[in-house]
Structure formats: structure tokens, C-alpha cells
Amino acid sequence: FFKQKTAYEIRPRDWSSDVCSSDLDTGAPARRGFALVVSPLISLMKDQVDGLRVDGVDAAYLNSTQTPDERDAVMASLRADRCRLLYVSPERLVGEGSQGFRRFLARCGVRFIAIDEAHCISQWGHDFRPEYRQLGQLRDDFPGASFHAFTATATERVRHDIVHELKLRDGLVLVGSFDRPNLTYRVLRRGTLRKQLETILARHEGESGIVYCGSRREVEELAEWLRGEGHEALPYHAGLPDEVRAAHQEAFLDERADIIVATVAFGMGIDRSNVRFVIHASAPRSPEHYQQEAGRAGRDGLPAECVLIYSGADFVRWRQMLEQNGEFTDSTKALLRDMERYAAGTRCRHRSLVEYFGEPWARGECGACDWCLKELDGVADSTTVARKILSCVARVRQNYGLAHVADVLIGKANDKVVALGHAELSTFGLLKSEPPAAVRGYIEQLVAGGWLAREGEPYPVLKLTPAGAALLKGEGECELYRELQPVKGKSRTRGQGSTVFEGDPELFDVLRAVRTKLARERGVPPYVIFHDTTLKHLAERRPATLDDLHDIYGVGAKKAADFGDAFLDAIRTHRKPL
Numbered sequence: 001f002f003k004q005k006t007a008y009e010i011r012p013r014d015w016s017s018d019v020c021s022s023d024l025d026t027g028a029p030a031r032r033g034f035a036l037v038v039s040p041l042i043s044l045m046k047d048q049v050d051g052l053r054v055d056g057v058d059a060a061y062l063n064s065t066q067t068p069d070e071r072d073a074v075m076a077s078l079r080a081d082r083c084r085l086l087y088v089s090p091e092r093l094v095g096e097g098s099q100g101f102r103r104f105l106a107r108c109g110v111r112f113i114a115i116d117e118a119h120c121i122s123q124w125g126h127d128f129r130p131e132y133r134q135l136g137q138l139r140d141d142f143p144g145a146s147f148h149a150f151t152a153t154a155t156e157r158v159r160h161d162i163v164h165e166l167k168l169r170d171g172l173v174l175v176g177s178f179d180r181p182n183l184t185y186r187v188l189r190r191g192t193l194r195k196q197l198e199t200i201l202a203r204h205e206g207e208s209g210i211v212y213c214g215s216r217r218e219v220e221e222l223a224e225w226l227r228g229e230g231h232e233a234l235p236y237h238a239g240l241p242d243e244v245r246a247a248h249q250e251a252f253l254d255e256r257a258d259i260i261v262a263t264v265a266f267g268m269g270i271d272r273s274n275v276r277f278v279i280h281a282s283a284p285r286s287p288e289h290y291q292q293e294a295g296r297a298g299r300d301g302l303p304a305e306c307v308l309i310y311s312g313a314d315f316v317r318w319r320q321m322l323e324q325n326g327e328f329t330d331s332t333k334a335l336l337r338d339m340e341r342y343a344a345g346t347r348c349r350h351r352s353l354v355e356y357f358g359e360p361w362a363r364g365e366c367g368a369c370d371w372c373l374k375e376l377d378g379v380a381d382s383t384t385v386a387r388k389i390l391s392c393v394a395r396v397r398q399n400y401g402l403a404h405v406a407d408v409l410i411g412k413a414n415d416k417v418v419a420l421g422h423a424e425l426s427t428f429g430l431l432k433s434e435p436p437a438a439v440r441g442y443i444e445q446l447v448a449g450g451w452l453a454r455e456g457e458p459y460p461v462l463k464l465t466p467a468g469a470a471l472l473k474g475e476g477e478c479e480l481y482r483e484l485q486p487v488k489g490k491s492r493t494r495g496q497g498s499t500v501f502e503g504d505p506e507l508f509d510v511l512r513a514v515r516t517k518l519a520r521e522r523g524v525p526p527y528v529i530f531h532d533t534t535l536k537h538l539a540e541r542r543p544a545t546l547d548d549l550h551d552i553y554g555v556g557a558k559k560a561a562d563f564g565d566a567f568l569d570a571i572r573t574h575r576k577p578l
């Protein structure tokens with residue numbers, strides 16, 4: 001399972017030659033066969049296939065967006081053994097009445113089957129799709145094909161499910177690193193959202209990014225506000241007509257729009273490499289969602305920033321939504337709790353995410369999260385503050401929720417507190433000098449750190465965990481922070497990516513224009529021509545000949561032949577800075 005798989009990585013290297021040799025003995029004309037890629041991302045198939053074709057691979061797709069004529073042409077290329085890689089959706093492959101289609105594919109010689117977004121097969125994954133469960137039957141229809149499953153986000157449990165459900169024989173599980181060192185993670189407690197957004201966007205002038213929101217209404221409002229502020233921002237959500245949505249996605253991919261404001265409906269498989277920031281204006285429903293959505297930043301390996309802006313209300317809203325849809329199961333509940341733990345977490349964000357996916361953390365301080373950059377306002381004497389809170393939880397007999405415990409601690413003599421006699425407790429008003437939001441924040445941090453637990457449905461109450469009981473008795477220490485805001489006056493590090501651009505920025509812009517022109521001519525998104533990293537290398541190294549191009553990152557023989565001259569000309573005619 002590769003962290004950032006692309007269509008290129010799932011292309012098998014030498015399989016066609018292997019297949020040829022085994023068929024030669026029969027005396028029949030050897031079929032080279034093809035690789036079948038099962039992908040739920042119908043809207044992206046065309047781009048993926050276009051990208052492969054630019055790279056010289058005979059690729060095609062079959063889905064419901066095509067006309068019967070277009071589909072016939074693809075079927076003919078399969079019959080004639082001219083297609084090397086075919087994308088199909090799971091519905092087409094295992095849906096009702098698909099048996100004939102599978103028989104047809106088998107006759108055309110399926111050698112290799114790749115299941116993309118394979119986490120969809122597991123109910124412990126974050127995007128369970130029942131039709132994915134039926135993919136296991138492919139094993140019977142294509143006994144000779146090798147099976148491969150790919151996902152960017154799978155915990156150990158999900159990986160086990162994938163192997164099991166797909167009936168992989170003696171499966172080899174490859175886990176890439178979940179660590180994305182070029183991303184800087186920050187978490188903010190939601191205050192005045194627009195002010196918070198302004199601060200973040202000021203760090204990214206002229207750069208592109210995605211803002212995820214919890215509701216369609218919020219998407220529309222924020223997109224409009226951002227346009228008023230002079231940003232090229234477009235909305236994207238499931239309530240927009242298909243053609244508007246497609247047009248907005250395209251504008252973002254073609255770099256005509258800088259910012260997409262979207263609900264989570266946006267971006268499965270989005271492959272724009274120079275996304276410099278991903279902001280969540282509310283919390284997603286699982287760390288998997290967060291990793292996947294935030295992971296759309298910085299795919300070119302250059303520094304990018306991911307900010308989660310959340311409040312406790314986000315989790316209440318998710319809970320209600322899941323309950324309404326009958327999806328509030330043990331697994332979704334656990335994922336939601338894990339997300340809450342990340343948001344209120346009191347340690348390195350990189351480490352939290354990496355360990356969540358079961359990978360050991362080997363680096364020390366990451367140098368690229370709010371926690372390690374020391375942007376958070378640490379609370380003096382945190383352990384004492386924590387003990388006051390834990391003791392209050394004990395005083396109310398571990399029988400009340402977060403809001404009530406916070407009220408007692410700040411000394412709020414409301415009806416409930418008075419009626420229960422909690423205004424008489426020794427812990428009443430122990431933290432009255434602290435802002436109420438800060439006290440609620442400390443309690444969330446103690447939950448996230450495992451000193452307190454929230455238990456019970458539907459009104460969870462606070463309980464001491466064994467670690468919490470020990471801390472209360474004077475064993476151990478803990479660190480709390482006051483507010484999740486970057487400390488004023490600190491340098492705004494834009495990540496610690498190792499790649500620092502040392503070329504001529506004007507030349508880089510010239511090369512971008514060349515890329516845009518080539519992309520428009522071919523009707524493909526710019527990144528299909530070259531990623532930003534490649535353009536940066538070109539601007540730094542200023543290659544003079546086609547031969548020099550071989551040393552440039554991301555330039556293969558086919559691309560050098562197709563696009564080399566256009567870029568070399570631009571470099572030649574651009575005056576070298578003195």
C-alpha cells in the first residue's frame with residue numbers, strides 16, 4: 001500500500017514480457033493481455049487515462065459517462081489486444097448483470113488486477129462501499145491474474161480486512177510511510193473563523209489551496225466572502241448541478257482558480273500537485289478522512305500547510321448526522337473519538353498521525369507542527385491545573401459531563417450546579433481565574449491524553465482512567481496549553497521541506513506558462529505535462545540540450561521527446577539574471 005500512489009505506480013513493469021513467453025509454446029498468437037484497474041473515481045478516470053497516454057501507455061476506461069460508440073471502440077481495442085491498462089468502476093465489474101462483461105474481459109486476457117481505494121472494502125475503513133465486498137468473487141473469474149490492492153489510508157485492521165475480503169493468497173502487505181515531512185500541521189480551536197482564515201491565507205499569497213467546510217451553506221458563504229477579499233475562490237458541493245461542479249473542479253485543476261471551498265465531496269483522488277494549504281473549517285469524521293484530505297497538500301514534495309480549525313460542536317454534529325443515517329456503529333463511533341483525540345492532542349501532530357496508522361515514530365521533534373514549533377501557549381504548572389480538574393471529576397463522583405465539570409471549576413453557580421449541591425464542593429471555583437473556554441480545552445486535552453475518559457450514551461460522563469487516578473495521587477506529570485493559537489511574533493515557518501527553490505522565479509513563471517499552453521492544446525490538466533517540482537528543477541538547472549533533460553526529475557524519454565523543445569526554447573530565450 002503506497003502512501004501516495006498514482007496511476008504510474010500501479011503500472012506493472014515487466015508483466016507483458018512474462019506473459020508473452022508463457023504463451024509462445026501453445027503455437028497460438030500470443031496475447032499480451034492487459035491490467036484491469038478497479039476504481040470508484042469515475043470523474044477522474046479520464047484524467048488518469050489522459051496522463052498515462054501522455055506517458056505513452058495504451059490506457060482506456062469504461063464507464064457510464066461514455067457514449068455507446070466510445071465504449072464500443074474501447075471493447076474493440078481490448079479484443080484486438082491493443083489495450084494495456086483498463087479502468088472500470090466496481091459497479092460495472094460486479095454489479096447486476098455484469099457476468100457477461102467479466103467473461104468478455106477474461107477472454108481478452110486480464111493478467112493483473114489492481115483495486116484502487118481498497119479501504120472501501122472494510123467497514124473499519126472510512127468510506128465503506130458494500131459493492132466493494134463483492135470484488136472477492138473476481139478471484140474465481142480470473143484465477144490466473146495477480147491481485148493488487150492500493151490505498152493511501154488503512155489502519156492495521158483495514159489492511160487485514162482487505163487481504164481477507166479479496167481472498168488474496170499468501171498476500172504480501174507493503175506499508176509505505178504515512179509520514180509527510182513537508183507538511184506543517186496546525187490545529188486551532190474555532191474562534192472568529194474568518195479572522196483565522198485571513199491569518200492563514202496571508203501566509204499563502206498567490207498560492208492555491210482547499211478549504212473544507214461542514215455544510216453546503218458554509219461552503220457558499222465562505223466562497224463568496226473569499227471572492228470579495230480578492231481570491232479566485234469557487235464553491236464545490238453535492239448540491240450544485242453536475243456541470244457546475246465539473247467546471248469548478250476543472251478550473252482548479254487547470255490553475256484558473258486558486259481556492260476551492262468544498263464539502264468533503266470534493267477531491268477523492270485530486271491530483272493537483274502544487275496545493276500549498278488545506279484548511280479544515282470544521283473537523284472531519286475520522287483521522288483517515290483527515291489524512292486523506294490534508295494529504296492533498298504538497299504532493300510535489302515542497303512545503304505546504306494543513307490547518308484543522310475545530311470546535312467540540314463538530315463532533316456533536318457528526319454524531320447526529322451518523323445517527324440519522326443509521327450509521328452510528330461501533331466503528332464510526334471509534335473513528336470519531338480518534339479524530340477528537342487528534343484535535344485536542346497534546347503532542348506532535350506528525351507523530352500522532354503516523355502512530356495512528358500503526359507505524360512506529362522514528363524522528364524526534366518534527367519541526368513542522370504547532371506543538372514542535374512551540375507555537376502553543378503552554379500553561380505554567382500544568383500538572384497542578386490537571387490535578388484540580390481530576391479532583392473535581394472525582395468530587396462529582398464521575399457522574400457528570402464535560403460542560404458541568406467545567407462550570408463547577410470556573411465557579412459558575414447556575415441552577416444545576418446549585419441544585420446538586422456542587423457549589424459547596426471544595427473544587428468549586430478552583431479555576432475561576434481561567435477563561436471558561438480554556439478550562440473546557442484543558443478537559444478535552446486530558447481526555448485526548450488518556451487521563452480522563454468520556455463514557456456512556458447518549459450523555460457521556462467524565463471518568464478517571466488509571467493514568468488519571470495515578471496523576472491525581474501525585475504520580476507523573478502532564479502538559480497543557482492554553483489556546484490553540486500561534487504565538488504572536490513567532491516566525492511563521494512554512495514547513496521544513498528539504499527542497500528550497502534556488503532558481504530564477506521569473507523563469508519558473510515562464511515555464512509555467514509554457515506548461516499551461518501545452519496542457520490547453522492537449523486538453524489535459526497542467527500537472528499531467530510536468531509537476532511543479534520538475535519546473536523548479538528546470539528553472540534551477542537550466543538544461544540546454546535534450547540530453548541534459550534526462551537528469552531532470554520527472555522527465556522520461558517520452559516526455560522529453562514530446563515537450564523538451566518547448567521548454568528548452570523558453571529557457572534559452574529567458575535572459576539569465578545577473
Ligand code: ZN
Binds near residue numbers: 349368369
Ligand atoms: Zn511535531
